[in-house]
Every structure is written in structure tokens, then in C-alpha cells.
Amino acid sequence: MEFVQFSVKENVGILTVARPAALNALNDQVIRELSEALDQVDPGVVRCLIVRGEGEKAFVAGADIGQMSSLSKAEGQTFGKLGNDVFRKLETLPIPTIAAVCGFALGGGCELAMSCDIRLASETAVFGQPEVGLGITPGFGGTQRMARLIGVGRAKELLYTARKVKAPEALAIGLVQGVYPVETLMDEAMKLASRIAANAPIAVRAVKKAVNEGLQVDMDRAIVIEEELFGSCFETVDQKNAMAAFLEKRKADPFVNR
Numbered sequence: 001m002e003f004v005q006f007s008v009k010e011n012v013g014i015l016t017v018a019r020p021a022a023l024n025a026l027n028d029q030v031i032r033e034l035s036e037a038l039d040q041v042d043p044g045v046v047r048c049l050i051v052r053g054e055g056e057k058a059f060v061a062g063a064d065i066g067q068m069s070s071l072s073k074a075e076g077q078t079f080g081k082l083g084n085d086v087f088r089k090l091e092t093l094p095i096p097t098i099a100a101v102c103g104f105a106l107g108g109g110c111e112l113a114m115s116c117d118i119r120l121a122s123e124t125a126v127f128g129q130p131e132v133g134l135g136i137t138p139g140f141g142g143t144q145r146m147a148r149l150i151g152v153g154r155a156k157e158l159l160y161t162a163r164k165v166k167a168p169e170a171l172a173i174g175l176v177q178g179v180y181p182v183e184t185l186m187d188e189a190m191k192l193a194s195r196i197a198a199n200a201p202i203a204v205r206a207v208k209k210a211v212n213e214g215l216q217v218d219m220d221r222a223i224v225i226e227e228e229l230f231g232s233c234f235e236t237v238d239q240k241n242a243m244a245a246f247l248e249k250r251k252a253d254p255f256v257n258r
């Protein structure tokens with residue numbers, strides 16, 4: 001892969017968009033490589049995934065404007081679907097995901113961050129959906145995920161105006177869950193990922209599935225989704241060992257992901 005790197009460090013996967021000459025802008029090759037990298041994430045090994053951009057200036061400055069500029073209607077729709085399919089793959093990845101956003105997260109970059117479960121930002125981070133200033137709509141899920149994440153009114157204000165949001169405001173409106181100096185952002189993301197990775201992996205994955213799938217249906221069906229996932233945990237070695245350790249007043253062994 002030319003523009004995407006994937007590595008694993010102690011149960012935490014790190015996926016890096018690395019096209020710094022174009023501020024990590026997403027052309028079709030980058031998007032295809034992202035898809036390939038996501039296919040490499042093995043939930044048997046990786047318990048949390050961090051998504052980042054190379055360099056300090058940009059997480060991802062959007063979809064590649066040069067590549068988009070001459071698209072026809074049909075090609076535009078195909079490009080949107082290409083990104084949507086990959087971002088949906090990321091959103092529904094069985095393990096938790098954290099976007100570590102340093103610098104610009106604009107357009108497709110903001111959409112990539114919003115496809116992750118949790119967003120941590122550098123103090124220098126800038127978010128936004130500038131698309132209407134370029135004569136297009138957001139096309140990688142921005143209209144849908146932003147409204148779900150920060151509320152319809154706030155999302156529409158940002159989407160209609162193309163206004164950029166700096167890190168403190170992003171924190172205040174719930175677009176990100178933490179803001180840190182550039183130098184410590186990745187350490188903080190690793191700390192959070194490690195904390196998640198230390199919990200029972202099957203239970204953590206079940207929580208993600210319950211939240212994601214439950215939010216798509218009414219409450220009566222949502223609690224059934226939770227009940228089924230809750231029940232499934234009782235077939236796991238980790239549940240048996242952790243509860244036995246509690247009852248025997250001893251420290252639990254590390255979770256085995258079974």
C-alpha cells in the first residue's frame with residue numbers, strides 16, 4: 001500500500017493515512033487502501049483501532065478536489081459510494097475505533113473521523129464540512145453522521161455555512177471527546193485504546209454492536225438487541241473467569257478474548 005499504513009502495538013491497531021504532500025487528501029487509491037487495511041484488522045488480535053493522519057498539519061484535508069473536479073453525475077455517485085462503503089466498514093468494524101485528529105479534518109476528513117466511535121483532537125485541530133462552498137454536498141456520510149453526533153440544528157448550521165470549527169468548540173458541541181497538545185495526542189489515544197483493550201474484548205465488541213444497532217431501531221427492539229448480546233457473554237471464558245475472580249476476592253487474570 002502506498003498511502004495507508006497499518007501496524008499493531010500491544011493489541012492496539014494504528015491505521016495511518018499517509019499522503020502528506022496533499023494533506024492526506026482521499027483519492028480513490030487512498031480509499032481503496034483504507035478498505036484493504038481494514039480487512040487486515042483481526043479482532044482476535046486487535047482490540048482497539050486508532051485512525052490518524054501522517055504529520056501534524058492534517059488528519060485528512062478532505063476528498064481529493066483535483067480528482068473530483070471533472071466527475072460526471074454518475075461518476076460522482078460512484079465515488080460517493082466507494083467512500084461510503086469503506087467508511088461504513090470502518091463504522092461497523094467489530095472493535096472500537098478512535099480517530100486521533102491532529103490538524104485539519106475537513107470534508108471527507110471530518111467524515112472519516114465521524115465514522116470512528118470516539119474522536120480525540122489536538123489543540124490545533126480544525127473540523128468542518130466545506131462542501132457547499134465547492135458546489136457539492138458532503139458525500140461520505142457527513143450529512144447523516146454529523147446530525148446524529150451533534151444534533152440536527154447544530155449540524156445543519158455547520159453544513160449550510162461550511163463554517164470551520166476549532167478544537168475547543170468541537171469539544172463543547174460533542175464532536176470530539178478530548179483535546180490535547182499536539183505532542184501528547186497520540187499518547188493519549190494509545191492510553192485510551194489500551195484502557196479499552198484491557199477489558200473483556202467480547203463484551204466490549206458486544207457493547208459497540210448494541211449501541212450502534214440499537215440506535216437504528218425503536219427502544220422496544222433496541223433493548224432486545226441488548227438482551228441477546230448480554231446473554232451471549234455468558235458463553236465466554238472471560239465472563240466465567242472474571243466473575244469467579246470477583247467472588248473469590250482475587251485479581252482477575254488478563255482476558256483471553258474467548
Ligand code: HXC
Pocket residue numbers: 021022023025061062063064065066079080083104106107108109130131134137138139140
Ligand atoms: C486535493 C489538497 C486538498 C484536497 C489540500 N490539498 N487539501 N489536494 N484535495 N482536499 C493539497 C493542496 O493542493 C496543496 O498541494 C497541499 O495539499 C497543501 O495545501 P495548501 O492549500 O497549500 O495548504 P494551506 O494553504 O496551509 O491550506 C490548508 C487547507 C487547504 C486550509 C486545509 O489545503 C484547503 O482548504 N484544502 C481543501 C479543504 C476542503 O475543501 N476539503 C473538502 C473537500 S470536499 P500543492 O501541490 O499545491 O502543494 C470533500 C467531499 C467529501 O471532502 C465527499 C466526497 C464524495
